[in-house]
Amino acid sequence: MNTILLTLAMAFVPPSFAGVVAAPRLTGSLGGLGSVPAIGSSVLAPSLSGAALCAPLSLSSPLLPSAPAIAEAPRLMIPALPAPPVLAARALSGLAVQAAAPIKNEEKSKSLDASAAAAKALFDGGRAGAPGPGWTLGAFEGDGGAPIHYKTREGTSGAAARVYAGGLALSESFETLFARAEKPAGNELFLWPRGHAPSEWAATKTPFDADARDLSRAVLIAAKTSPGGKVELALHSYGVLVFQRMIQLHAEPAVAAALKALAGSNVFLLNATTHYEGSDKRLGPDAAKVAQATKMVVDWLDTGDATAELWEATARMNPFLAPAIAAWVEQWRYQRTQFIALAAKDFGAMMRADLKEPWDKAVDYIRKAFLKDLDHDTKDPGWQEALLRRANDTFQLEFSTEDAARIRKLGIRLEIVHADGDKLLSWENAKILLERLGIEAPKEAPPSGTVLTDKTGRFRARIVSGDHYFPLKKRDELAKILKP
Numbered sequence: 001m002n003t004i005l006l007t008l009a010m011a012f013v014p015p016s017f018a019g020v021v022a023a024p025r026l027t028g029s030l031g032g033l034g035s036v037p038a039i040g041s042s043v044l045a046p047s048l049s050g051a052a053l054c055a056p057l058s059l060s061s062p063l064l065p066s067a068p069a070i071a072e073a074p075r076l077m078i079p080a081l082p083a084p085p086v087l088a089a090r091a092l093s094g095l096a097v098q099a100a101a102p103i104k105n106e107e108k109s110k111s112l113d114a115s116a117a118a119a120k121a122l123f124d125g126g127r128a129g130a131p132g133p134g135w136t137l138g139a140f141e142g143d144g145g146a147p148i149h150y151k152t153r154e155g156t157s158g159a160a161a162r163v164y165a166g167g168l169a170l171s172e173s174f175e176t177l178f179a180r181a182e183k184p185a186g187n188e189l190f191l192w193p194r195g196h197a198p199s200e201w202a203a204t205k206t207p208f209d210a211d212a213r214d215l216s217r218a219v220l221i222a223a224k225t226s227p228g229g230k231v232e233l234a235l236h237s238y239g240v241l242v243f244q245r246m247i248q249l250h251a252e253p254a255v256a257a258a259l260k261a262l263a264g265s266n267v268f269l270l271n272a273t274t275h276y277e278g279s280d281k282r283l284g285p286d287a288a289k290v291a292q293a294t295k296m297v298v299d300w301l302d303t304g305d306a307t308a309e310l311w312e313a314t315a316r317m318n319p320f321l322a323p324a325i326a327a328w329v330e331q332w333r334y335q336r337t338q339f340i341a342l343a344a345k346d347f348g349a350m351m352r353a354d355l356k357e358p359w360d361k362a363v364d365y366i367r368k369a370f371l372k373d374l375d376h377d378t379k380d381p382g383w384q385e386a387l388l389r390r391a392n393d394t395f396q397l398e399f400s401t402e403d404a405a406r407i408r409k410l411g412i413r414l415e416i417v418h419a420d421g422d423k424l425l426s427w428e429n430a431k432i433l434l435e436r437l438g439i440e441a442p443k444e445a446p447p448s449g450t451v452l453t454d455k456t457g458r459f460r461a462r463i464v465s466g467d468h469y470f471p472l473k474k475r476d477e478l479a480k481i482l483k484p
Contacts, residue, residue: 115147119198128369129172143210146202159186161226165239171196173236176475201382208393212245216258223261240272264411273429275397291395298392348378419466
């Protein structure tokens with residue numbers, strides 16, 4: 001995973017539960033945390049010391065009970081709702097009950113054409129990852145109708161096409177490789193997942209699954225222009241986990257077709273790990289806290305959003321309540337946005353620290369462009385929420401030995417690359433994946449240059465000198481690994 005997990009580990013201590021769904025109580029800027037007291041059946045947002053966001057919210061109508069008052073402000077309290085049929089009966093007593101209209105999703109993405117035009121304008125304005133000579137921008141309708149953008153370029157020798165996907169926060173994990181003067185042998189496609197410009201964030205409860213389906217669609221696009229319809233994958237960090245989820249969704253038609261295109265091909269897993277029940281304990285107590293805290297934050301968001309949707313449905317059934325409910329929902333949305341921004345604040349600072357050290361002079365302009373893009377991305381609510389939700393989704397992954405067997409049955413050749421100086425994914429992180437794949441791994445990290453394999457030789461792990469940004473900092477070494 002990426003540094004957001006470390007941020008959460010330092011920031012969150014699991015609060016106690018007693019009939020509440022609560023986010024961690026924050027002091028200052030993601031400081032020390034304490035437990036949250038039980039308060040009826042309210043949904044409690046963080047108490048932000050020194051950063052008052054808004055006063056406790058309630059609706060004065062007797063039909064909409066308020067949560068109990070709390071001494072410590074500011075805290076957002078979402079009233080506990082009766083079951084929808086009971087609420088409707090109260091609000092519409094003596095009136096004909098009509099079916100509520102579908103809830104309007106105000107965060108719905110723009111049309112594909114409009115999104116493509118916005119993407120072009122964005123790159124015309126300058127961003128790292130701008131297509132450049134030989135590259136063409138493209139877009140497709142992704143999972144749930146979200147516009148997903150990618151860039152492609154043609155190869156020179158008719159080798160198998162290759163699809164690239166990158167990290168959790170910095171998705172452009174291969175820009176220095178793409179900037180090499182040497183042209184690729186096969187066609188290349190790089191994918192921007194939702195929430196990474198130019199692909200917009202679309203309200204998605206489980207972006208992990210959506211990413212797996214979108215990666216499958218990208219593979220199918222690449223397969224159309226690849227000899228024999230075969231495609232390779234080059235994946236970094238979070239992208240590695242998306243591939244594992246693809247394997248688990250193998251029964252879905254589009255995913256099955258994509259896996260058929262990958263059968264017998266090479267899949268490169270860079271700075272890789274996995275997750276399954278018990279793996280958090282192997283990584284130490286901090287990892288378990290990260291997983292629990294991340295889930296609590298996302299559960300809090302989902303509970304608040306569901307409550308807001310119920311109130312909006314109530315307003316449609318009883319227009320007399322609409323003004324009060326609209327004000328309540330607006331304050332909820334403001335508070336959730338402020339909290340997500342706070343959670344991402346320190347993460348942005350850590351990303352800047354990761355990018356502080358200059359790179360090779362030939363590609364340092366790309367690092368500087370990343371820093372510029374980061375100023376924009378860290379202020380984008382969609383980018384911020386995508387981080388939290390993707391982190392939570394990956395903590396729910398249960399990658400099994402049966403999943404590994406399915407990869408082997410497909411005839412896929414796995415090339416796993418672990419950097420000996422990776423501060424985000426330790427050797428233990430790498431080991432839990434290697435062992436799941438049937439690769440015997442020593443207790444201590446072996447020196448760079450070591451190659452480990454499974455019994456068949458089709459799954460190989462290579463230890464290299466570098467850190468979590470190996471694909472960006474060691475582009476020539478990466479090129480040799482990826483060479484057909």
